[in-house]
Structures are given as C-alpha cells and as structure tokens.
Amino acid sequence: MKMEKINTNLPDMICMRITRNCNARCDFCLAPPQGINPSLEELKYRINYLLNLGIKTIHFCGGEPTLHIGLRELLIYTHSMGGKCKLTTNGICIPLDLPKILFHTKTEIKVSVHGNKELHNQLTGTDSYEKVIENLQYLVNSGVGVSIQTTLIRGGELIVDEMAKFCIKERIRRLSFIPFLTRGKGKMHHETFSFLKGEKRAIREHIKRVRRLYSGRVDIRWLDFSLVPFYVVDTDGSLIIEHGTEEMDEKLFTIKIEN
Ligand SMILES: C[S@@+](CC[C@H](N)C(=O)[O-])C[C@H]1O[C@@H](n2cnc3c(N)ncnc32)[C@H](O)[C@@H]1O
Ligand code: SF4
Numbered sequence: 139m140k141m142e143k144i145n146t147n148l149p150d151m152i153c154m155r156i157t158r159n160c161n162a163r164c165d166f167c168l169a170p171p172q173g174i175n176p177s178l179e180e181l182k183y184r185i186n187y188l189l190n191l192g193i194k195t196i197h198f199c200g201g202e203p204t205l206h207i208g209l210r211e212l213l214i215y216t217h218s219m220g221g222k223c224k225l226t227t228n229g230i231c232i233p234l235d236l237p238k239i240l241f242h243t244k245t246e247i248k249v250s251v252h253g254n255k256e257l258h259n260q261l262t263g264t265d266s267y268e269k270v271i272e273n274l275q276y277l278v279n280s281g282v283g284v285s286i287q288t289t290l291i292r293g294g295e296l297i298v299d300e301m302a303k304f305c306i307k308e309r310i311r312r313l314s315f316i317p318f319l320t321r322g323k324g325k326m327h328h329e330t331f332s333f334l335k336g337e338k339r340a341i342r343e344h345i346k347r348v349r350r351l352y353s354g355r356v357d358i359r360w361l362d363f364s365l366v367p368f369y370v371v372d373t374d375g376s377l378i379i380e381h382g383t384e385e386m387d388e389k390l391f392t393i394k395i396e397n
Contacts, residue, residue: 154197158373167323169322185219197225213243214242216243228266244283247277248314286305289318298344377392
C-alpha cells in the first residue's frame with residue numbers, strides 16, 4: 139500500500155465497513171470476516187467526520203452490516219444529519235423492525251444474490267438462498283428501495299439472463315453485476331474465479347445485449363471496480379482508495395476519536 143497522504147478531493151459517496159463479522163463465508167470475499175466490530179460511538183464519530191468533509195452518502199457495508207447491533211441507530215443518525223444512506227447486505231438476517239427504519243431513512247438497499255440456489259449457496263458457503271429470497275420479498279413488500287447485486291465469476295454469463303428474469307419476477311427494478319476482483323479471500327481462488335483474457339469484454343457485451351432485451355423492465359448495470367476505484371472507511375477507521383488489487387490501494391488518513 140502507498141504512503142499516507144491527505145486528499146480533500148473525495149467522492150460524494152463513501153463505503154463504510156461497520157463490522158468485519160459475517161454470517162457467510164464467500165470464497166470471493168474482498169473484505170473477509172476478521173471479527174472486528176467498532177463501537178457505535180466510534181462509527182458515529184466517523185459518519186459525522188465524513189459528512190463534515192462534504193460526503194453526501196454513507197454506504198454501509200462490511201463484513202455483514204446487519205450484524206452490527208448499532209445499524210439502526212447509525213441509519214437514523216446519518217439521516218438526521220442530512221446524509222443519504224445506502225446499505226449492501228447478504229440478506230441472511232433482516233430483523234423484523236429493520237425495513238421500517240430503512241423506509242423512514244430512505245435507505246437504498248442492495249441485496250447480494252449470486253445466481254440460482256445451487257450457485258448462491260456454493261459461493262456463499264451457506265445454505266441461505268431460501269432465507270435470502272424470503273427476506274428480499276419482505277423488504278420489497280415493506281416498500282423499501284431494493285436492488286440486486288451479483289458478483290460474477292468466470293463462466294458467469296450463464297446466470298446473467300436468469301438473474302434478469304429473477305428480478306422481473308421479484309419486482310426488482312435494478313440489477314448490478316460486479317466482475318470478480320482479486321482481493322481478500324478471492325486471491326486464494328484467483329485461478330478459478332478470474333476471467334481469462336478477453337472473457338470480461340465478452341461478458342460485458344453479453345450484458346449489454348441482455349440490458350437491451352429487458353430494457354424498461356429491469357435496469358441492468360455493470361460495476362467494474364477495477365476501473366473505477368472505490369473509497370472505503372475500513373473498521374479501523376482508515377480511509378482507503380481501493381483498486382482492482384490490494385497492491386494498488388492508497389491509504390489517505392485515519393478517522394479516529396482523539397483520546
Ligand atoms: C464485501 S460485501 C459486504 C456486504 C455484504 N456482506 C454482502 O455480501 O452483500 C459487498 C459486495 O461486494 C461483493 N464482493 C465481495 N467480494 C467480491 C470480489 N472479490 N469481487 C467482486 N465483488 C465482491 C459482494 O458480493 C457484495 O455484493
Ligand atoms: S461477501 Fe459479504 S457475505 Fe460474503 S463473506 Fe464477504 S462480507 Fe460476508
């Protein structure tokens with residue numbers, strides 16, 4: 139990782155990892171479980187700091203953000219401070235009262251579904267598919283703005299069409315595909331998951347065709363974070379520009395309560 143430097147040229151949205159606990163074990167995970175779970179006080183301090191820097195949207199992620207006991211309070215706090223909230227979840231554990239708070243705080247939520255039951259369970263190392271779909275339907279029926287996010291590994295073109303049909307059936311208006319990044323636990327599975335030369339371009343072209351086919355019914359997006367770096371506050375408070383590989387990452391500074 140490159141040397142620490144100050145950069146005030148920040149994007150409107152920052153991804154905040156509020157925990158590195160998780161109830162799944164995805165083989166591709168770019169931020170695998172480490173058991174780190176910052177306090178609510180520390181997380182509120184970071185949110186306040188980011189909003190004061192002019193950040194407009196806090197995108198809560200992890201680890202699995204629904205496992206942090208303070209998630210509800212963080213959403214309400216961010217909303218009350220004028221910030222916009224987004225949340226990405228694996229959808230395994232959606233507490234009964236959460237949709238009400240997501241609705242009230244106008245939080246946009248992305249639920250990660252990685253294909254059909256067999257593939258999803260295999261990739262996440264769980265038997266959670268049915269629970270995830272049940273929770274997804276609960277969120278949709280609660281009026282929360284929900285989209286689906288799918289991580290695509292090599293061979294993923296086979297599930298693109300299926301995921302689009304799934305979204306239409308479940309009344310989901312947006313579907314984002316993220317091509318596999320060789321980061322975190324994913325580095326161990328690089329040979330199986332990474333696209334071979336030319337494959338990524340081919341799958342992108344395939345997605346363009348599927349997008350046209352289902353235009354007006356589901357908005358299909360391609361989010362290649364190896365091309366567009368993302369800004370993350372990790373659980374230790376460090377603000378990092380994350381690229382396609384960890385070697386390219388740039389740490390900007392650390393946000394921590396002064397003692
Ligand atoms: C790190 S997870 C955190 C939130 C939550 N635990 C989840 O899985 O939705 C955020 C998103 O990144 C995706 N993701 C994780 N590792 C990835 C990788 N190596 N390449 C591409 N996407 C990845 C996940 O599928 C998920 O949609
Ligand atoms: S991708 Fe999300 S659900 Fe899967 S192990 Fe990582 S943090 Fe957990």
